[in-house]
Amino acid sequence: MIGPDDIPVLPRGVRIHWDKVRATWVLLAPERTVTLDAAAHAVLSEIDGARSFGAITEALAERYDAPAAQIAADSAGLLGALRDRRFLEVVS
Amino acid sequence: MSVRPPIAMLAELTHRCPLSCPYCSNPLELARIDAELDTDTWSRVFREAAELGVLQLHLSGGEPASRRDLTELVRAAREAGLYTNLITSGIGLTERRLRELDEAGLDHIQLSLQGTDAAMADRIGGYKGGYDRKMQVAGWIGEIGFPLTLNAVLHRQNLHQLPRALEMAVEMGARRIEVATVQFHGWALMNRDALMPTREQAREADRIVTEARQGLKGTLVIDYVPADYHSDYPKRCMGGWGTTGLNVAPDGLVLPCHAAQTIPHLTFDNVRDRPLAEIWYEGAAFNAYRGTEWMAEPCRSCERKLKDFGGCRCQAMAVVGDAAATDPVCVKSPHHGALQVQAEAFAKGSEDALTWRAAPKRAAEPAE
Numbered sequence: 001m002i003g004p005d006d007i008p009v010l011p012r013g014v015r016i017h018w019d020k021v022r023a024t025w026v027l028l029a030p031e032r033t034v035t036l037d038a039a040a041h042a043v044l045s046e047i048d049g050a051r052s053f054g055a056i057t058e059a060l061a062e063r064y065d066a067p068a069a070q071i072a073a074d075s076a077g078l079l080g081a082l083r084d085r086r087f088l089e090v091v092s
Numbered sequence: 093m094s095v096r097p098p099i100a101m102l103a104e105l106t107h108r109c110p111l112s113c114p115y116c117s118n119p120l121e122l123a124r125i126d127a128e129l130d131t132d133t134w135s136r137v138f139r140e141a142a143e144l145g146v147l148q149l150h151l152s153g154g155e156p157a158s159r160r161d162l163t164e165l166v167r168a169a170r171e172a173g174l175y176t177n178l179i180t181s182g183i184g185l186t187e188r189r190l191r192e193l194d195e196a197g198l199d200h201i202q203l204s205l206q207g208t209d210a211a212m213a214d215r216i217g218g219y220k221g222g223y224d225r226k227m228q229v230a231g232w233i234g235e236i237g238f239p240l241t242l243n244a245v246l247h248r249q250n251l252h253q254l255p256r257a258l259e260m261a262v263e264m265g266a267r268r269i270e271v272a273t274v275q276f277h278g279w280a281l282m283n284r285d286a287l288m289p290t291r292e293q294a295r296e297a298d299r300i301v302t303e304a305r306q307g308l309k310g311t312l313v314i315d316y317v318p319a320d321y322h323s324d325y326p327k328r329c330m331g332g333w334g335t336t337g338l339n340v341a342p343d344g345l346v347l348p349c350h351a352a353q354t355i356p357h358l359t360f361d362n363v364r365d366r367p368l369a370e371i372w373y374e375g376a377a378f379n380a381y382r383g384t385e386w387m388a389e390p391c392r393s394c395e396r397k398l399k400d401f402g403g404c405r406c407q408a409m410a411v412v413g414d415a416a417a418t419d420p421v422c423v424k425s426p427h428h429g430a431l432q433v434q435a436e437a438f439a440k441g442s443e444d445a446l447t448w449r450a451a452p453k454r455a456a457e458p459a460e
């Protein structure tokens with residue numbers, strides 16, 4: 001499970017892309033495409049390879065005026081699933 | 093039925109290849125070298141594909157590195173906004189060329205593995221020194237940092253090497269491995285005697301993959317194509333005919349799947365004559381087996397019909413002689429029993445009787 005001090009990184013070959021034909025954000029990865037809903041897009045867009053997961057959830061909490069704990073709980077599942085598929089790396 | 097745009101396009105840049113794998117998915121009638129699309133035409137096709145909704149482009153062949161303009165093509169694909177994947181045996185790639193591809197924006201490399209040692213790999217690939225060269229290329233890929241998928245094609249002669257293939261993928265730093273049991277189309281169909289896995293091998297491979305998926309979770313993602321002659325249900329071929337992807341052959345023909353030309357009554361459009369979007373939405377070959385309207389029994393009233401779309405049309409054609417029949421792999425097909433008996437017989441065939449694939453013809457060669 002990803003913790004507040006962990007730094008999530010989108011590795012080379014994984015990028016966020018605006019799919020203009022389907023009018024949605026997607027995550028492009030080796031031979032896979034994942035459709036991103038608004039919440040998933042918001043979290044992944046914050047990942048810059050420097051900030052910790054804790055800092056990211058706090059920034060989102062402020063922007064969307066929602067409890068940080070809630071955002072952390074919701075996005076940890078997504079990041080965990082991406083990590084299992086090797087679409088995301090975590091530096092601790 | 094509403095037709096959605098395709099997600100993936102396989103661009104077979106050429107049918108040329110230094111290797112001659114006996115299971116090559118290229119058609120028996122290889123596209124002639126002088127019939128290949130030029131750089132500008134491919135670049136236009138990439139832009140049309142992106143406009144149509146394609147997100148993932150697979151540059152394949154034959155061996156795509158046999159095209160001198162590969163770097164230009166990668167650049168054009170990236171400029172079009174496509175995620176660009178190179179499917180290669182590694183032969184024809186130098187360190188310098190890989191660095192150029194890196195600079196051009198290549199996103200990912202899929203490297204094929206014919207065997208886990210030189211003796212096996214060079215015999216199957218029909219190319220001496222190929223394995224050593226491939227290992228060198230894998231080293232450069234790792235140094236440059238390209239995301240890597242290893243693609244191991246397995247059959248009766250090398251299935252015992254599966255555990256080593258998994259280890260190699262980890263050693264090379266690959267994030268993914270495709271463990272693909274040979275599919276019997278194209279050249280492989282001529283080599284069923286030599287390549288058909290035994291039922292025991294197929295079950296052993298299932299077991300190894302299940303265990304490795306547990307043990308390597310978070311390290312290596314394993315995509316697995318099981319031996320379908322030994323399965324009870326067919327694969328959802330191409331994600332469903334005309335739903336997800338399309339192939340463009342070296343000469344510009346647009347195919348719903350790489351083996352579609354084995355279905356004799358289908359006609360194919362060419363990117364030279366018609367816009368890609370029109371071919372996808374209106375082309376006769378794409379509409380021939382789209383959806384479920386074309387199905388006969390047992391598929392028509394089967395609860396799995398939206399799950400596998402009746403399996404593979406080309407396999408139905410090759411085995412049953414009718415492209416609209418239920419894939420004979422399916423337990424509900426009247427041909428399923430016969431296919432299983434056949435598979436057992438092929439699995440006892442001779443391993444020496446390999447037919448390696450041929451090379452494409454050059455321009456103006458006299459007819460044979």
Ligand code: SF4
Nearest residue numbers: 109111112113116154
């Ligand atoms: S399967 Fe073998 S012969 Fe066919 S294109 Fe791939 S490497 Fe070349």
Ligand code: SF4
Nearest residue numbers: 391394396397402422
């Ligand atoms: S009968 Fe047709 S739809 Fe049903 S499982 Fe078999 S192939 Fe699939």
